Amino acid sequence: MNRTGKTRYMSSMGLAFAEEKEMKKLGEMAEQGWLLESFAFLGYRLRKGEAQKLQYSLDVHELKPSEQNEYFEMFEAGGWSHVCTQGNLHIFSAPPGTVPIYSDKNTMYEKYNRVIGVWRMLAAVFVIFSIVFHLIYRQIVEAQGITPLSNVFLVLATLSFALAVPSLMTFTAFLFRRRRFR
16 A cells, blocks of 8 residues: 555556455554545555444446436435445445345346446457467468567557456456356
8 A cells, every 4th residue: 555645545456357346445444544535547546534343335336327316315214325436336435234235136136147248348359359469460470470560460460469468367356256146
């Protein structure tokens, strides 16, 4: 964790891999007076405040701007306060003892089902691009040898592959997580 006076950075292990662990760690940090403020690059930004006993929970839901107020009000009615949002990831906090956002297997399954669709598409796109760019690279090298154009396709294939690997890992992690709730 990096500290800068009134704010602190806490790195993330990846919500696909350690969601419960991260939510618990955020609760422990709140007890020390470091409250979640926002998502940050590969982690979270915490701000110094009054020590509180809080539990954190993640919801995954794609919202239109017109749906946001109603969505957040629904959680407030259940005792949960909206803390921060990044894309379709929303983190809420509540005092210990508040009824969990997800209290049964069906709702947990649906939560991960929403996420899996996005990661399936991303992984498929990057894998396909990686294969296509590599095949084009090989065709150019066989026909003309190594040229600036072949190098462009080699770079594109490499970048696509570099994006495909973490996308596939995240997709797989969410698949295994969803599987626990069947």
